[in-house]
Amino acid sequence: MTTLRRRLTVMLLLPLLFTWAASFVFQYLVITEARTGIRDQSLVDAANQAILSLRSNLLAGESDERFELPPSSQYRGDRSVIQIWSLNDRRLVLWSPEAPLQPLNPTFNDGFSDVDVGGEVFRVYTISDAFGQVQVQLARDDSELRYEAVAGFKRGLVIVSTLFLALAAVVWIVLRQAFRPLNLAGDSIQRRAPFDLAPLPLDGLPGELHPYVQSINALLLRLQAAMDHERRFLADAAHELRTPLAALSAQTELLLQGIAGTPAAEAGAKLRAVAQRTARLAEQLLDQARMDAVSEKDSDLETVALDQLVVLLVRDSEAAATRKRQRIQLDVQACEVRGRMDTLGMLVRNLVDNALRYTPEDGQIAVACGPAEGGGAWLRVADDGPGIAPQEQARVFDRFYRGPGVGAGDGGSGIGLSLVAQIAARHGATVTFAPGLNGRGVALVVTFPGDAAPAGT
Helix, strand or coil, rough: CCCCHHHHHHHHHHHHHHHHHHHHHHHHHHHHHHCCCCCHHHHHHHHHHHHHHHCCHHHHHHCCCCCCCCCCCCCCCCCCEEEECCCCCCCCECCCCCCCCCCCCCCCCCEEEEEECEEEEEEEEEEECCCEEEEEEEEEEEHHHHHHHHHHHHHHHHHHHHHHHHHHHHHHEEEEEHHHHHHHHHHHHCCCCCCCCCCCCCCCCHHHHHHHHHHHHHHHHHHHHHHHHHHHHHHHHHHHHHHHHHHHHHHHHHHHHHHHCCHHHHHHHHHHHHHHHHHHHHHHHHHHHHHHHHCCCCHHCCCEHHHHHHHHHHHHHHHHHHHHEEEEEEEEEECCCECCCHHHHHHHHEEEHHHHHHCCCCCCEEEEEEECCCCCEEEEEEEEECCCCHHHHHCCCCCHHHHHHHCCHHHHCCCCCHHHHHHHHCCEEEEEEEEECCCCEEEEEEECCCCCCCCCC
């Protein structure tokens, strides 16, 4: 993914890189350009200096004696060879120790030339004095000239590359600091809970991003209004359905008493199951509306005795278990969690209700809770029902999701476990799967941390 910071970094560094490359090309041309380059100019300067250093009585001298260097001198041999010729008689009157005795430039024409001396190519510069009496022929091995040019090029490369890397690091640091407010804002948004629609803060953000963030805030406000409308609709609908559904359930019970032992009793039992399922669905919709509307803050939390809450809700579920000849085993130890009594009650009730609903007749359900190591608490609800396939376990917490093979007669709405996941997340708890009872079924384990606190709304 191409980020704005990466794009700006590339846009700033590419011109620097092109300038860096162009400067080296220019430097190489300046050094190696024939006649006008630094390489050839060094020959010109040395030859001119040699002409100006000669005495006018040089041509009259016949002695070949030479001075010697002191032992401490760091002499590496002739890097350049020089010859001084008398033009009148083409006589070599002065030469460097390693210079050949034949002319470096046999044509004796002033200017530059490339000659082969002893199998080596030399770059020769020839210059005569103003009166045409003496001529200086100065030569340097072409490989030596190339070596010096490459060495100078490498030195420049190291210096400019170091500067380029330092400048690139400075650009990266500056851009990173400039985008730090954006990164902090992004991290803050990612840490938000799914239903936290509070406006994004503008503090610390560049002015160019203010219109963009303000547009997002306006969208969040519209989304908040839409969600509030949905919550009110769910709450109102669930609340309005409770009274007629309660009346329907009561009339169904009376009807079943009147037709007991008749062929219509079976149809009456189905009618009661539908009424109970509809009432449960309305109750879960109301619970969902309450969950969406509640804002759990630290000031709203209280210390809840989880073991007492579990006992209370399991006792309320024993009548439903008796109708299906199910057995509920209860094993609780004293434990406490930080949270809200009503939302934790929804969690426990939905876990138990889910186990009762999908465990067949004469089945067994085990509910246990206790303190966790290092603080917090755990809650476990297990059954010996059909269980949940591994590939379906991640999806059972999605709202309104019902696994394959679950029929309408099972009474599930796909809301119960979704509520469990939401409530657990708000309390900083985790929900995991474990093996069920007697080698069958499934167990859901909710683990509350020691400092359980809501993750937000």
